[in-house]
Amino acid sequence: MSEEKYYLCSMNSPMFDTLKQLPLFQGMDTKDFNSLLQKIRLDFVNYPAGEVIIKADSVCSHFVFLIKGSVESSREGSSGRFIFHEKIESPHLIEPYSMFGATGSYNREYRALEECSLLNVDKQYLYSELGKYNICRMNLLNILSSRTQQSDRHIWSIDEITLRDRIIRLIQGFSDIQYGMKRLIITMENLAVLMDTTRLNVSRELNLMEKEGLIVLRRKEIIINALEKFQG
């Protein structure tokens, strides 16, 4: 891990444009954004491929922005029956919904898939500065509310009753981002337990889904190359 600290981010740097693309800063006036960046301490950190960026259950003390490269998040089911992996591309703010509320710690582990750049900004400090910009405060509320609305739609979509619908619903529910690559590490037996059906039924449905190009099956692993293919 190599660390560089800047107190100033030039308006002409490509970093400036990348940061401005983040939902948290969207709609912000360029002058205001420049003035915000000059006031907060920006810690840029680079990670080589394979390195763990954030450990599960570690405290959210900073806003962590992925600004270059891609990472994979992972989370294990409480029974140890499965592990879910999700690919995340830059630019991305990592787990905004874990930064406030009772928890205050990360749900998932994050590992660099290639060389990555991250920007860490002290949580309390950025939060205070953001408070001065009406649009940023609204962006943050919108990010958190949209996430809740996504979970809510998931919980109320219980009516999808075919086995395929239930497998898709499971994977969508685990996904922070409703598109892109996901991997579910699970045996057919354990997936059958989660779906409350037989191993044979699960195996038959997964093989059909593979033939249709929706998933790729590996030993104890289901790969979804594009979750958006499941929509509609």
Next chain:
Amino acid sequence: MSEEKYYLCSMNSPMFDTLKQLPLFQGMDTKDFNSLLQKIRLDFVNYPAGEVIIKADSVCSHFVFLIKGSVESSREGSSGRFIFHEKIESPHLIEPYSMFGATGSYNREYRALEECSLLNVDKQYLYSELGKYNICRMNLLNILSSRTQQSDRHIWSIDEITLRDRIIRLIQGFSDIQYGMKRLIITMENLAVLMDTTRLNVSRELNLMEKEGLIVLRRKEIIINALEKFQG
């Protein structure tokens, strides 16, 4: 419905103490709170028992605080197979998670269970005023984040595999508030469909739960008097 409009709320009124109990205002300095109340227009509205306070899918244009009495929220499953009801006691801010984000409309219908008093405050206006108080902004972020974390725990609790665990998980998932009275209007056949099991299995489990005092069964209705009994 009777409507009274005040521009000022006295520090000595019981209303002042009730409002101060709301999570949105918790931790606020009495002087600040008084100054906030004097700046915002407070519309108090009374509803008799049985009257609909908010219709599902109506636009969230106001912060709606239930300050006296109790209401019942209700929501129908998309297939029309079930309706879920939840009792809400004052003081309570109604559906904070629907006020921002892409939706901007209420998920549920709210009906007065007894004579109720509500306080409506214009969303944009209160939001701007709240922005001036660091603790209120943080309270709102905490409310939204806690709700997301609650949904997240629900989604990842898929490992509970007994039929009883799955019925309890379903009801907890539908509940905005993780305690108090809930009613699920559903036939045994339809609950069996949702649980992907037989009507006989569902009927047997529900009757056991009734014997243990966890639920009360009525025709096409499951009544949970205290959701907190399910915990742990």
